Amino acid sequence: MNFNRRTLLSLMGLGVVAPAAFAADAAKKREWPKKPNIPTDFNAEEFFVELDEKGEGVLIPGPQGAPTVYIVFDSQCPWCQWQYEQFKPFLGQVTFKWFPVAVLSPWSELQGAYILSAEKPYDAFLEHEKHFKDPDFRGVDVRGKEFPMEKRTAVWTNSKIARRAGTRTVPFMVMRTPDGKYVPLNETKTEDFAKVSGLTPKAM
Numbered sequence: 246m247n248f249n250r251r252t253l254l255s256l257m258g259l260g261v262v263a264p265a266a267f268a269a270d271a272a273k274k275r276e277w278p279k280k281p282n283i284p285t286d287f288n289a290e291e292f293f294v295e296l297d298e299k300g301e302g303v304l305i306p307g308p309q310g311a312p313t314v315y316i317v318f319d320s321q322c323p324w325c326q327w328q329y330e331q332f333k334p335f336l337g338q339v340t341f342k343w344f345p346v347a348v349l350s351p352w353s354e355l356q357g358a359y360i361l362s363a364e365k366p367y368d369a370f371l372e373h374e375k376h377f378k379d380p381d382f383r384g385v386d387v388r389g390k391e392f393p394m395e396k397r398t399a400v401w402t403n404s405k406i407a408r409r410a411g412t413r414t415v416p417f418m419v420m421r422t423p424d425g426k427y428v429p430l431n432e433t434k435t436e437d438f439a440k441v442s443g444l445t446p447k448a449m
Contacts, residue, residue: 284411289427292410301399302344313340316418320356334446346404357400358392
């Protein structure tokens, strides 16, 4: 059916065709209530224990009796790279373990496998951080490279643990305190982590 300008205006006046109003209504319907970053039913201890028993990550040890923080991160996530920078002042005071997951990019799985399969995973983790802002490829370039299937599977195991726990964002983490409490955290600034942990950040 062909519409001339007069017919179209008539139909719009009758409410048959109202593109602007329809677009506004559609946009309004796409506005969803904001969900909490930490799900209301999140079990921090279960998440921590399952990562401990079934997950595979990059260990950055701290002193005996120190708080322990388990972090799920995606290698393509700029906020995860930011989180590592926020945690740097606590290196040597806290035991950190970074568990790579694949939620953002096809490269996430391969970069996670690259890190986990390295002879020294923490060195590979740092190498990835070093190249994170490279202009041609974010992080270590894994294009065309092969990695052990068991390490690729480990990335997906970490991902499934995070999904089962109901996490909505990366980075996401749980701190086990020296007295055995489990504290869930998402993107956390240096000063905020100092308050939660009771530790004094070192000057960088």
